[in-house]
Amino acid sequence: MTMPADTGASVTMTLDEVRALARTVLRRQGLNARHAEAVAETMVAGERDGCASHGLYRLLVSAHTIASGNVVPDAEPVATDTAPALVRVDAKGGYAQLAFELGKPLLVEKARRCGIAALALNNCVHFAALWPEVEALCDEGLVALAFTPSHAWVAPAGGTRPVFGTNPIAFGWPRPGREPFVFDLATSAVARGEIELHRRAGRAIPEGWGIDPEGRPTTDAAEALAGAMLTFGGHKGSALAAMVELIAGPLIGDMTSRESLAADNGAKASPLGGELLIAIDPAGFLGAGAEEHIRRAEAMFDEITSQGARLPSQRRYEARRRSVAEGVRIPRVLLDDIERLRK
Template identity: 60%
Template structure:
């Protein structure tokens, strides 16, 4: 069993801030990243928790992120908010666009946040929950690096291309899902490699196009989409909506920009927010939603994110669990190491 430490949020925050500030990020960027990775670790999302601090440092060292970037609002039109991330990390760009997006959604019923030229490494559900906390329904799409072969192919052409959705619930945790359109998240490949564990079958192929459960072989070959042609079609939609439509890079262009540095992907992101109170009777909408959720749970089925919420409750009681070896690896990057 992995040797785990149980740490307070304050202890993890201090470590993350020291590491990120030491590697050239200002207080605002380091704080936004820290909030995202601690949320992931708190919810036992190991592939998107404090492990991602290592990704951020590697990306900085590779020169593939603008550490001096200051995300700024640029002219939008109608129900669109635009944030230019200037090739900086994405979390601060999202935070800068959150209030204007909320204002648009409440005024017009719907708002779109377009983030351009951001280095994106995190899960999408923290962004989704930031909107459900404000009573808004939310949908987020983003490309990545071209690591994934389309259905019927064997060469990478698509990103892992996650899709996330959230529905607010009065007095309860929101209904949220966040999944990659690949059969497994890219970060999970690295976690399997680090632990020496094989991948589940159906996750990828090697450089010759042969099915493989070896993380290194799949990294050299291609990941696969979930659900065959269905996952492939959804992944293509993400490329079009959060790449071509908003005038930002496709996953293939992000990988070309990386040029073998193995840094975090650089591309755009599209986030849509909807205000139920503007669309119709908010109370009636909530009642219908709860009827649906009850029909699912009453037969023993699980709603998405319930595992995360249970982990969140454990973290509040026991502290946030972090593998000791990972903690020591991050600690070695701090200025006082």
């Protein structure tokens, strides 16, 4: 593809151009077509929804992970029907996106049959946000939760050494005729990609995001990356991070964040481990009354927005509408780095 014209510090691209660039670079780096398409869609979602740390910047992360040999570029995930309400997908060391695509139809089917079902993704490389997965399940009319550990980058509350990953939690609630209610939050004070973007830009990070290698508070992004990140909300975020470690690690037979970092062996590649998704069919609990109770939830949303408060994901949806109409602006320096990956 031809790179868009340079207009200064940033370049405006359509979402189709973002998609084509991501696929081209991923294929050039060695991913097979199916993985490249699935991974590229996650990056498109990041740019589309105004979350640059999960957009094209992740091409640099993926290129490094592929070059390190820490992801299987042509892995073929395998699904196992383990129980009436459980399904497991072994990603075989490949990216989580393709494993989710394989497991999603089975998860949806089981949730509708049993009322609630769970999908375990094992042995997968995960580098992205979780909102695309829960939103995809909401599009099927299901309530959804997702959890995944990462590498041990985050210190527990009161500690100075990394134990947890950024350990995100995502939740989705379907809204008839509207975008679903979705939140996707790291149990760390911020996503690691945000600190990396600050480092690349030479900008200080806010206090409370991280500590240096000696355990002292720092506003230096590089020092925080070398030391430890912090959880949000002190002991509350720390407890949630521990929960994610347990239910998306040992509970599904996969690695904790410390084990994932040890397996990385200094390569600084994307985390290898597991993801747990839970899908709930409202009709499974409510039967014919499901629609009425879903409408009651809308009254709560109206109470929130009528007083000027913003629903989680509202800003993403606003960015999405702008991106579809106007395209997205990508920093020139990032595109220069990406261009080097195509050579």
